[in-house]
Amino acid sequence: QLSARPDQRTAVRPARLPGEVGGTAAVVTHGTDGAPDLYEMDPIAFENLVAELFRAMGMQAVTTQRSGDGGVDVDALDPDPIRGGKIVVQVKRYRNTVPPTAVRDLYGTVQSEGANKGVLVTTSRFGPGAHTFANGKPLSLIAGPELVDLLGRYGLRGRLGPASPAGTAAADEAPDHNVLGMNWAGGVALDVCALVCKGTTVLSDDHFVFYNNPRTPDGSVRMLPGFAPDRAAMQVRFEALPADADRLVLVAAIDPQTDPDADLAGFTDARIRLLDAAGEELGQLEVSDGRPGETALVLGSFRQRAGGDWDFVIGGKGYAGGLEALVQEYGIEVA
Structure with missing residues (x-):
């Protein structure tokens, strides 16, 4: 952020203090250890993981404060001079399908924040209604399987719960x-x-x-x-x-x-x-x-x-x- 008065030094309020993180940096596995279960991960650790993913993709990214964040979990900046700009990221650690209302809320946040793009990241999936609303708007929807694939592609780790026996599904994932x-x-x-x-x-x-x-x-x-x-x-x-x-x-x-x-x-x-x-x-x-x-x-x-x-x-x-x-x-x- 550029100060309105660059000749004056002004204290910057931190997005999160070290003591509030709770030692979660070790949750992201880079070695041969088992990948962390994204469903069971601490919410703050999950937001940190998403922010680290955006940084690994070449962007500047920080998590926001837990309160008063205006619906933004991660603030990102893509430095590309053509397709870049401010990106607001919302993180939803869901098991059920993300409702279209969440995508509508993200679009409202993009407009109110004056961002170039909004990204909704979830451990779950998006239904056709969510994609229908996002079509033609500066929104990207990243479902759980795509998130796991991106994490692996950029040297990070994550999995979506334990493997389920073939032909079975959790009761809360029954298709609607x-x-x-x-x-x-x-x-x-x-x-x-x-x-x-x-x-x-x-x-x-x-x-x-x-x-x-x-x-x-x-x-x-x-x-x-x-x-x-x-x-x-x-x-x-x-x-x-x-x-x-x-x-x-x-x-x-x-x-x-x-x-x-x-x-x-x-x-x-x-x-x-x-x-x-x-x-x-x-x-x-x-x-x-x-x-x-x-x-x-x-x-x-x-x-x-x-x-x-x-x-x-x-x-x-x-x-x-x-x-x-x-x-x-x-x-x-x-x-």
Whole structure:
């Protein structure tokens, strides 16, 4: 920080006194000892570890005072003259999915602090609602697995609890669901469907969710009746999707029985509302308009990141051959 009066020396209030740290420097393991469990780490030690990670990445970083920090746990400064600037960091040592409200609070802190960027670091994960809100804003979300990977990459250590037996999950990590509510302008009748994929290939015919197969075998994706203001809806349990699935593709197609001569020229002002299990809207996702001559369209896809979170990528590819042509491209054989 630059003093307003550089000709006068003014005492600087320390962010934290040595006696308040409690000898936590040894918690960060650099040698061959076992990595510390981030869930069990002292909160101050965890903030120190995150600050040390930012310093290892070439930034200036200090932890803030425990009180009156304005929602900032670590103050960082990236010296890069182009992409650098002030960074405010919040640290959440959670086991459950971080709620979108925490991301909204971080954005408010970025604005109030006049920072260039905000970073939210957690031992847990972020749901699609958090990523939807952060999209297009100067925010970065670092989930637990990504944090562990970054620590290892920069010579630090950390783990996320003891290894769990295969096929088991803690009771407080039971997957919750989201609802995808879809609406569009125009009177065109559409079938909205979903494909659970690995890459661009559907896992099986049973993982193509449409009117004749309204749910996946495990129930992680299921169709719901449309309810106002939405004309179609899907329920998704992202954390319960099959382990080998890394993409959930949403598509729409003309209903040939209801409107056999229609195309997607009337499919405009489309949107997907992302709702939580209680029905609260977490955000809205952009969807491409339809085009004349096309009768099926990829609305977009949720794609799993390396850390396990799911981001939405807008679609837009259309098909003149309807739903049949679309699903064939994803590996489904149509008799």
